[in-house]
Amino acid sequence: MSVQVAQHAGVEADVWSALDTVRDPELDESIVDLSFVTEVEVDSDVVSVRLRLPTYFCAPNFAYLMVSDAFDAVTRVASGRMVRIRLEDHFASEEINGGVSSGAGFEGSFPGQAREDLAELRLTFQRKAHTACLERASAQLLTNGWTIESLAQSRLSDLPDTPQRESLLRRRADLGLSIDPAQPMFVDGEGRPVGKPDVASYLRLAKTTRVSIEGNSGICRGLLKTRYGEGTTAGTLSAVTSERTSP
Amino acid sequence: MYEKDGQKYFVVDSHVHYWDGRPENNKNRFGAGFTACFYDYHKNLSPEEYVWTPEKFGAYTEQDLVHDLFEEGYVDKAIFQPTYLSDFYVNGFNTTERDGAVMENNPGKFITNGAWDPRDGEAGLKKLEELHARWNLQGVKLYTAEWRGESRGYKLSDPECVPYLQKCMELGIKNIHVHKGPTIYPLNKDAFDVSDIDYAATMFPELNFIVEHVGLPRLEDFCWIATQESNVYGGLAVAMPFIHTRPRYFAQIIGELLYWVGEDRLTFASDYAIWRPKWLIEKFVDFQIPEDMQAEYGVLTPDIKRKILGLNAAKLYGIEVPEELQIKDVSAETQPVGSSPVPVA
Numbered sequence: 372m373s374v375q376v377a378q379h380a381g382v383e384a385d386v387w388s389a390l391d392t393v394r395d396p397e398l399d400e401s402i403v404d405l406s407f408v409t410e411v412e413v414d415s416d417v418v419s420v421r422l423r424l425p426t427y428f429c430a431p432n433f434a435y436l437m438v439s440d441a442f443d444a445v446t447r448v449a450s451g452r453m454v455r456i457r458l459e460d461h462f463a464s465e466e467i468n469g470g471v472s473s474g475a476g477f478e479g480s481f482p483g484q485a486r487e488d489l490a491e492l493r494l495t496f497q498r499k500a501h502t503a504c505l506e507r508a509s510a511q512l513l514t515n516g517w518t519i520e521s522l523a524q525s526r527l528s529d530l531p532d533t534p535q536r537e538s539l540l541r542r543r544a545d546l547g548l549s550i551d552p553a554q555p556m557f558v559d560g561e562g563r564p565v566g567k568p569d570v571a572s573y574l575r576l577a578k579t580t581r582v583s584i585e586g587n588s589g590i591c592r593g594l595l596k597t598r599y600g601e602g603t604t605a606g607t608l609s610a611v612t613s614e615r616t617s618p
Numbered sequence: 619m620y621e622k623d624g625q626k627y628f629v630v631d632s633h634v635h636y637w638d639g640r641p642e643n644n645k646n647r648f649g650a651g652f653t654a655c656f657y658d659y660h661k662n663l664s665p666e667e668y669v670w671t672p673e674k675f676g677a678y679t680e681q682d683l684v685h686d687l688f689e690e691g692y693v694d695k696a697i698f699q700p701t702y703l704s705d706f707y708v709n710g711f712n713t714t715e716r717d718g719a720v721m722e723n724n725p726g727k728f729i730t731n732g733a734w735d736p737r738d739g740e741a742g743l744k745k746l747e748e749l750h751a752r753w754n755l756q757g758v759k760l761y762t763a764e765w766r767g768e769s770r771g772y773k774l775s776d777p778e779c780v781p782y783l784q785k786c787m788e789l790g791i792k793n794i795h796v797h798k799g800p801t802i803y804p805l806n807k808d809a810f811d812v813s814d815i816d817y818a819a820t821m822f823p824e825l826n827f828i829v830e831h832v833g834l835p836r837l838e839d840f841c842w843i844a845t846q847e848s849n850v851y852g853g854l855a856v857a858m859p860f861i862h863t864r865p866r867y868f869a870q871i872i873g874e875l876l877y878w879v880g881e882d883r884l885t886f887a888s889d890y891a892i893w894r895p896k897w898l899i900e901k902f903v904d905f906q907i908p909e910d911m912q913a914e915y916g917v918l919t920p921d922i923k924r925k926i927l928g929l930n931a932a933k934l935y936g937i938e939v940p941e942e943l944q945i946k947d948v949s950a951e952t953q954p955v956g957s958s959p960v961p962v963a
Contacts, residue, residue, distance in 0.1 A: 397835070426658065427651035430800040430809055462651055477806055484770050486804040495808060499838075575956070576838065579878070582870045583837035589864060590835070597662035 379413040385448040386411050386418055393440045396493055397433050398588040399500040402441065405588075406595060409459075418449045422458045425594035431463040432477065432485075432492055439471045494546075498560030501542040503584050505557070506577035508535040523567035528552035619943065620692035620927070622903050625920045628943035630931035631696040631895050633795070633830065633855040633887030636683055636720050637712040639676030648765070649706035660892045663859035668894055678891050680720050688727060691888075691895035694928065695937050697729045699759035699795055699830075705766060718753050729935055731757040731795065736778035737766050743785055750789045756935055758791055759830075763799025763809060771802040775814035783822050793934050794818075795853065797830040810836045816843040819850050826934055828885065831856035832875060841878035845956050851934070852879050854926070855887035861901045869907045873915030880954030881922045885931040899927065921945050 390411070391403040402408055402422070410421040420441060424434060442456045456471060458464050463481075470480025478485045509522055511533065517525075527550065530536045540550045548554075548562040555564045557573075565573050620627045639653040657675050670678070687693040698717035702710045710716070714732045721728040732749040734742055749755060763771045772778070774796065786794065802809035812833050819827045832852035833840020844850045852875055860868040875884055886902070888895040903923060907915045924945055932939050 426655045428655050428800045432805055432808075462648060481805050483768055484803065485806040487806045489806055492806060492808055575877075576842065579838040579841050579874050582867075582874055583835065586837065586860075586867050586871065587835040589867060593662045593863065594658050597658045 375415070379415075382418065382448065382450060382452070383411055383413045386413065386420065386445050389444040389448045390420065390441055393437060393444050395433065395591075396436050396496040396500075397430075397584075398591060399496075399503065399584060400588060402437055405592065407437070408441075413452070415452070417453045417455060418445055419455045420445060420457070422456065423595075423599065424458070424461055425591040425598060427460060427462055429461065431461075431467065431481070432489055434458060434461060434463065435467050435470070435477050435480065436489055436493060438467050439477075442471050497542065497545050499580055499584065501539075501546055501548075501560050502577045503581035504535070504538045504542045506574055506581045508533075508539045509557070509574055510578075511535055519570045520567055522557050523565065523570045525556045526552060527554050527556050530556060619694055620899050620903060622900075625903075626943055627692075627899075627903065627920075627924055628928035628932065628939050629693050629695075629895070629899060630886065630928040630935070630937060631687060631691070631693045631888050631890065632828075632885045632931040633699050633853055634683075634687065634696045634890040635701065635712045635892075636680065636698065636717050637701070637891070638707065638709060638716070639711070641676065643707045643709055643711075645706055645708050649703070649711075652703065652706055652711070656892055659856070663863050664893055665862055665897055668897060670891075675891065680723065683720065683890070684724055684727070686894050686896070687888075687890060692899050693895050695729065695932075695935075696727065696890075697731060697757070697931070697935065699731055699797075700733045701759065701761055701797075702733055702735075703761075703764060705764075714749055714753060721753075729756065729937075731755060731759050731793070732791070733759050733761075734782050735760075735764065735766065736772055736776055736782055737769060739778070743781060746782065746785055747789070750791060755789070755791045757793030757795060757828075758786065759795040759797060761797045761799060762814075763797075763801045765801065769803055770805055771799070771809065773802060773814040775817040779818065780821075783818060783825065787822065787824060792824065793826050793828060795828045795830055798833075798836075808836075810839075812836060812839050812843055815850065816847060819843070819847040823849055825849065826851060828853045828934070830887075831889075832871070832884075834871075837871065837874060841874060841956065844879040844883065845954070848883075850879075851883045851885060851930070853885050853887050855889035856892075858886065858888065858898045858902065859893045861898065861905055865905070866908060866911075868905070869911055869915065872918070873907060873911060876915065876922070876954065878954055878956035881925050881952060882930060884926050885934070886927045902927065 390408050391401050393402045394400060395402055395405055407422050407424060408420065409423055412419040422438065438456050438458050442454055445454050458467050466480045477489050478487060543550050557565050557570060559565055620629055644650045653676055657672050660675060661669050687696050700714045700717055701712045704710050714730060718730045721730045730753050732753060732755040734746045762773060796815055798810050800809050812829060815827050815829055826849050828851040829840055830853045832854060834856055844852065857871050888898055905918065907917055929939060
């Protein structure tokens with residue numbers, strides 16, 4: 372293996388790791404785990420990444436966030452190479468790919484059809500993700516003998532070292548909420564502690580949020596499989612319009 | 619009517635289509651993409667023996683429709699929900715006129731709903747009056763993600779909707795079915811958010827707002843608004859087929875809905891031809907909440923199933939239900955736990 376090829380392979384592994392940190396904001400899962408990434412190619416000048424989604428009509432705002440987050444994450448590890456992220460088989464592929472590569476922003480990519488960028492949308496879904504993680508962590512603690520009262524009174528340092536704790540801390544960090552061990556564990560999406568009388572009802576709606584997000588993830592995985600078959604082979608539907616329904 | 623284990627069920631399929639998804643009807647790549655998207659839902663969530671080819675899916679006939687609903691499908695009354703998509707399809711996808719013709723060919727079997735679009739302004743109001751005069755509408759189906767020129771959709775809280783909702787009241791069109799899709803104006807907002815329906819339902823308490831596919835993918839937002847507004851209903855199209863592929867998830871959806879919305883405000887729908895009512899009804903009547911979830915969600919009784927499968931929609935549309943298929947104990951009307959003023963434990 373030449374030195375150059377080895378270097379490219381190293382970058383390629385870094386690109387995959389970087390992409391693994393990009394999450395579908397609606398499903399709160401890695402785009403790699405969701406099989407949305409179909410190909411990474413690295414040469415001396417360019418890193419190319421191909422992405423796909425479960426349907427032709429997946430909401431363009433979430434699609435934009437994923438492409439733009441992938442662009443930022445890959446740029447950080449591309450060692451000066453040009454980065455090209457291509458979303459394929461989507462009704463707005465052209466607007467999204469062009470908008471992200473030119474740095475036009477969401478509003479600039481959809482002139483006349485959007486009024487602002489996507490910060491508020493992202494925040495809404497980061498809060499939902501936090502709510503679902505808080506519910507998952509709490510449900511496990513309640514199973515292990517905790518009470519509503521202990522949930523309301525506990526600090527982050529009281530949480531046992533579990534994957535649920537890690538997930539919760541990550542969502543807090545995403546929201547800019549403190550992850551200091553002395554901070555209360557049971558806070559809402561804006562970081563306000565939820566008092567003991569409200570914890571049970573908060574958890575009840577949080578459970579519905581979790582069921583909804585987990586359900587959507589199942590739907591999307593199923594639709595992706597139906598659309599592209601098993602595995603991660605890209606581009607089987609590169610011409611959805613002509614292959615699927617034209618004579 | 620469906621009968622199993624000595625129990626009889628009156629069936630209203632409250633969301634069916636008679637669309638034209640043939641390739642020659644596609645106006646552009648968006649029409650082709652839309653039909654392909656529907657097809658993937660069909661293929662992904664149907665039992666294998668019920669999966670059609672894409673060709674059949676795009677071009678099923680009136681005979682298929684009548685057979686699948688009424689001859690094999692146990693349906694007593696089916697409600698057409700038009701989906702125009704005039705920017706995607708040459709003759710529209712599924713118009714009131716196309717549905718209405720089938721209704722007239724098959725007396726007593728169908729109810730035809732109309733549609734309006736607030737972006738049509740004054741002309742649209744006149745068109746709604748004409749539609750109502752021709753088809754005696756009791757309901758409309760609104761697709762808020764519908765594209766119109768450069769526009770990518772609208773919200774029910776847009777001021778342009780007010781005259782249309784007023785017109786519905788005036789004409790006695792009391793059932794407003796709202797179907798959310800992936801686009802909206804402005805595109806930076808969450809297109810599936812249902813809070814605009816909350817707004818309209820508060821403003822027009824005399825109208826019923828049936829949220830199609832129970833707000834999915836925003837089940838939690840839908841449940842929340844439905845606890846606030848007694849005129850908000852959940853249509854079970856798209857939620858039903860999970861009973862086959864993911865029964866535990868289906869149990870959770872139904873359990874959550876019964877908790878927040880209650881058994882009196884949920885309506886069965888197949889979304890035909892995406893799914894066929896025969897297997898949905900058979901599986902639903904056989905279905906029970908898994909034992910490990912019953913402590914939280916309770917169980918589905920035959921009366922709950924009767925309400926969901928037909929009696930709730932029959933009330934909304936004034937459909938006459940034979941005496942023997944009604945619920946004997948009328949005191950069975952119950953409040954969902956999640957709507958109770960008492961803090962939940």
